[in-house]
Amino acid sequence: MTALARLKRALGIDTRQCDYTYERDARFGHVSSSRVAEKWVKTTCGYCSVGCGMLVGVKDDKAVAVRGNPEHPVNRGKLCPKGLSEHHILTAPGRAKTPLLRKNGTLTPVSWDEALDTMVERFAGVQQKYGADALGVVGTGQLLTEEFYTLGKLVQLGFRSRSYDGNTTLCMASAVSGYKLSFGSDGPPGSYADMETADVVMLIGANIADNHPILCHRLERDAERTLIVVDPRVTKTAMMADLHLAVKPRSDIALLNGMAHVLIRDGLIDSTYISQYTDGFHQYKEFVAEYTPERVAALTGLSEETIVRVARLYGKARAAFIGWTMGVNHSTQGAVTVAAINNLALITGNIGRAGASPFSITGQCNAMGTRESGFTSSLPGYRKFEKQADREELARLWGLDVERIPTARGLAYPDIIEAAVAGKVKALWFIATNPAVSFPNYSVLEQALRSVDFLVVQDGFHPTPTSDFADLVLPAAIWGEKEGTYTNSERRVSKVNRVVAAPGEARADFDIFLDLAERLGVREELYPGWTTTHDAYKEWQRVSAGRLCDYSGISWEQIEEESGVQWGGARLYEDGVFRHEGGRAKLYNVPCEPFVEQPTSEYPYVLNTGRTVEHWHTRTKTAKVQLLDTMAPYAWLEMNPVDARRLQLKPHDRVSVISRRGSVKNLELRITGIVAPGQVFMPFHFAETNSNLVTLGAFDPISREPNFKQCAVLVERFVTK
Numbered sequence: 001m002t003a004l005a006r007l008k009r010a011l012g013i014d015t016r017q018c019d020y021t022y023e024r025d026a027r028f029g030h031v032s033s034s035r036v037a038e039k040w041v042k043t044t045c046g047y048c049s050v051g052c053g054m055l056v057g058v059k060d061d062k063a064v065a066v067r068g069n070p071e072h073p074v075n076r077g078k079l080c081p082k083g084l085s086e087h088h089i090l091t092a093p094g095r096a097k098t099p100l101l102r103k104n105g106t107l108t109p110v111s112w113d114e115a116l117d118t119m120v121e122r123f124a125g126v127q128q129k130y131g132a133d134a135l136g137v138v139g140t141g142q143l144l145t146e147e148f149y150t151l152g153k154l155v156q157l158g159f160r161s162r163s164y165d166g167n168t169t170l171c172m173a174s175a176v177s178g179y180k181l182s183f184g185s186d187g188p189p190g191s192y193a194d195m196e197t198a199d200v201v202m203l204i205g206a207n208i209a210d211n212h213p214i215l216c217h218r219l220e221r222d223a224e225r226t227l228i229v230v231d232p233r234v235t236k237t238a239m240m241a242d243l244h245l246a247v248k249p250r251s252d253i254a255l256l257n258g259m260a261h262v263l264i265r266d267g268l269i270d271s272t273y274i275s276q277y278t279d280g281f282h283q284y285k286e287f288v289a290e291y292t293p294e295r296v297a298a299l300t301g302l303s304e305e306t307i308v309r310v311a312r313l314y315g316k317a318r319a320a321f322i323g324w325t326m327g328v329n330h331s332t333q334g335a336v337t338v339a340a341i342n343n344l345a346l347i348t349g350n351i352g353r354a355g356a357s358p359f360s361i362t363g364q365c366n367a368m369g370t371r372e373s374g375f376t377s378s379l380p381g382y383r384k385f386e387k388q389a390d391r392e393e394l395a396r397l398w399g400l401d402v403e404r405i406p407t408a409r410g411l412a413y414p415d416i417i418e419a420a421v422a423g424k425v426k427a428l429w430f431i432a433t434n435p436a437v438s439f440p441n442y443s444v445l446e447q448a449l450r451s452v453d454f455l456v457v458q459d460g461f462h463p464t465p466t467s468d469f470a471d472l473v474l475p476a477a478i479w480g481e482k483e484g485t486y487t488n489s490e491r492r493v494s495k496v497n498r499v500v501a502a503p504g505e506a507r508a509d510f511d512i513f514l515d516l517a518e519r520l521g522v523r524e525e526l527y528p529g530w531t532t533t534h535d536a537y538k539e540w541q542r543v544s545a546g547r548l549c550d551y552s553g554i555s556w557e558q559i560e561e562e563s564g565v566q567w568g569g570a571r572l573y574e575d576g577v578f579r580h581e582g583g584r585a586k587l588y589n590v591p592c593e594p595f596v597e598q599p600t601s602e603y604p605y606v607l608n609t610g611r612t613v614e615h616w617h618t619r620t621k622t623a624k625v626q627l628l629d630t631m632a633p634y635a636w637l638e639m640n641p642v643d644a645r646r647l648q649l650k651p652h653d654r655v656s657v658i659s660r661r662g663s664v665k666n667l668e669l670r671i672t673g674i675v676a677p678g679q680v681f682m683p684f685h686f687a688e689t690n691s692n693l694v695t696l697g698a699f700d701p702i703s704r705e706p707n708f709k710q711c712a713v714l715v716e717r718f719v720t721k
Contacts, residue, residue, distance in 0.1 A: 037057025037065050038060075040056065040067070041058060041498075042560070043055075044486050044494040045079070047365055048082075048363065051074050051487075051490075052074055052075035054069055056480065058500065061501065062090075063090050066079070066084060074192065082613075082614070089479070089621045096467075097504025098475055099472070101118060107470070112505065116516060119456055123159065123427055135161040136163040137163065137164045137429045138166065139151050139376075140364070141367035143366060143432060144484030145366060145540065150514070150530075151374075152380065154520075157405075157522070158526060161410070162409070165412050167364075169413040170705065171326060171367070172362055173329070175362070176371055177338070178335045182343070183342070186382055187491065188357070188359050188362075189352065189357045192215065194571070195215070198355035202230065203231075203241075205324055206361055207235040207236065207237045207327070209235065210237075210611050216237070226243065226313055228310060229243070231247075232675075233246075233638075233674055234673065247301060250331060251300040253333060253337055255300050256341060258293060258296030260311075261292060263315045263344070263348065270348055279582075279587065284347075287589040291592075314348070319354060322350075324338070324361065326363070326610070326709075330706065330707060331707050333590075335703040337590065347587070357571065366485075369486055372487065372544070377412070379394060382549055383547070386407060397543055414699050420451055421451060428455050428456070431509065432458065434459075435449075436464070436687070437618035441661055450469070456473075458509065460476050477509070481500060481501065482496070482508040482509075482533070484496050492566045494564035510533050603658075607694065607712075608710070610684065614628045618685060634688070635664075635668075635685070636670050638674055638680060639669060640673060643677055647716075649717065650671070651669065651671045655667050655715055659711055659712065664690065667718070680715060691708075
């Protein structure tokens with residue numbers, strides 16, 4: 001078996017083979033009859049943004065098995081390890097089952113009426129004393145589109161607070177901002193199919209083998225396609241590449257500008273496309289003239305020959321695809337890095353055609369749906385807060401006075417936390433997110449959680465590192481216990497169906513939001529006649545009609561029948577008409593700036609963080625699945641052999657990672673050439689060894705996304721005292 005075949009087997013499992021094994025074992029008595037499903041429920045995976053279709057087997061009202069849906073166009077019957085074990089989270093230990101209110105310092109079970117009455121009373125008290133924006137709310141890309149749409153109206157129009165954002169700001173805000181800079185709107189232009197159609201695929205900071213493993217099947221080795229991976233670390237995805245560019249940390253902008261220099265110099269651009277559909281080329285050409293192969297080689301650590309070769313591969317391609325994830329977004333220059341990627345697509349005409357796209361691979365299962373409908377960084381339907389016509393249109397659709405609709409975005413996620421530390425935000429409400437593990441620079445986050453007058457955590461699990469701080473815990477239904485839609489990275493709207501009932505007194509987020517609206521006296525005004533998420537979806541169809549993200553012609557029945565439908569079709573901007581005033585795309589001059597915290601003699605290593613295939617974000621769910629937890633039960637630190645020898649460290653030694661902000665102690669050391677000298681890597685999933693004890697509190701000025709990567713650290717042997 002080849003290395004590629006082993007990787008494919010590990011990361012994407014053909015569930016037809018799983019079914020065969022299951023049936024064979026059942027004949028030999030190795031599988032209890034209680035695991036033989038009575039029916040199969042079609043739904044969509046609730047982990048990452050790939051959006052895999054699945055069938056969940058149910059017996060006696062319990063989820064007992066799962067298969068990939070062979071009819072779903074995204075995964076074609078395959079699932080990754082998380083998807084194959086997802087049904088286990090429905091009966092996992094640690095589910096939140098009853099509301100808990102802190103009384104005399106102890107979280108105490110209370111009724112839903114007492115919980116929600118107290119919540120509304122405490123929020124009202126804070127807002128009356130400190131102003132409407134003193135309530136901070138952070139939602140999540142784990143919610144259904146219908147739920148996030150409902151939440152946005154509740155927070156902005158019901159509670160009247162503009163201190164509202166989603167946890168997707170921690171992962172995808174820079175992609176959103178970069179698309180807006182270049183094209184005038186959010187919305188990935190391409191599709192997964194473009195990865196197969198393209199003859200050059202370039203992945204930048206995108207370890208899809210760990211983060212989005214089913215997409216690896218789109219990149220099976222093909223003599224007619226070149227796979228280029230740009231990443232400082234030799235990731236699993238880099239091991240699949242025809243060409244791995246191990247650039248220095250945060251030098252991707254220099255590489256992109258250097259490629260543009262070569263493309264323009266060698267005449268490998270589409271001058272007709274540039275003149276017809278873009279603005280700013282003359283200034284851009286002058287700007288990238290300074291990024292010669294010689295200069296870019298010094299900045300990136302690549303050879304001049306490699307830089308020229310990659311540029312020519314991209315420029316001569318019939319269709320070229322550039323994909324990226326957190327390696328690009330997690331930066332103080334994330335938004336403009338996305339614009340620099342878009343520049344390459346625009347000057348070569350690699351957009352709006354089969355196989356040609358600058359494509360952000362999103363993080364969470366419904367990050368796209370929440371971006372489109374959420375009322376956070378933009379008004380629903382990609383409308384703009386500052387645009388009078390957009391506000392008037394929404395007011396007309398909602399039957400509200402236009403003065404009710406905010407004229408500017410409120411605080412973004414990191415600014416909500418900083419405002420809590422400063423005493424300006426006095427109440428916080430977190431929904432299906434775990435910032436005590438996911439937010440950078442933990443000490444600041446902890447101060448915020450301890451500073452507010454009232455903290456509500458609404459989650460499917462308790463305790464979590466965040467709910468431990470809470471004054472009120474609301475038990476929520478999770479994936480498999482409610483009905484609605486998710487939209488994946490390629491803009492495909494897929495159905496999510498209820499498989500089993502929620503445990504105990506846990507309720508769907510949608511029902512919690514409507515109940516709060518009732519107590520605020522705005523339910524009929526904001527949600528006239530609503531009783532189900534389908535009611536919310538039908539209003540969202542009307543609100544999105546005529547917008548770039550138009551759902552108006554996509555019914556739930558069609559989604560079910562076709563196993564998902566892409567809004568906008570297979571690709572956007574086929575006509576070359578963009579969403580800026582005048583319809584033209586914009587080219588941006590993006591300087592390559594040093595990352596914020598450079599290594600020093602005291603802190604000599606550059607820390608990189610990322611994911612591992614077995615776990616999801618903060619392990620709120622996957623830590624409860626024994627199979628996944630056994631595969632990766634703890635975090636580790638990767639270090640190059642050169643550095644390990646210098647520190648006299650051996651494989652499996654216990655080490656601590658220390659920055660100016662804190663330390664992560666007692667990590668297992670893995671000595672490997674996967675990371676370059678001077679760099680170290682650790683996964684960010686683990687609360688017990690939380691990487692955010694050492695990460696920076698630095699944010700992109702445009703997107704407000706955190707710079708989770710490239711902080712300076714010291715590594716030393718851990719000594720038990």
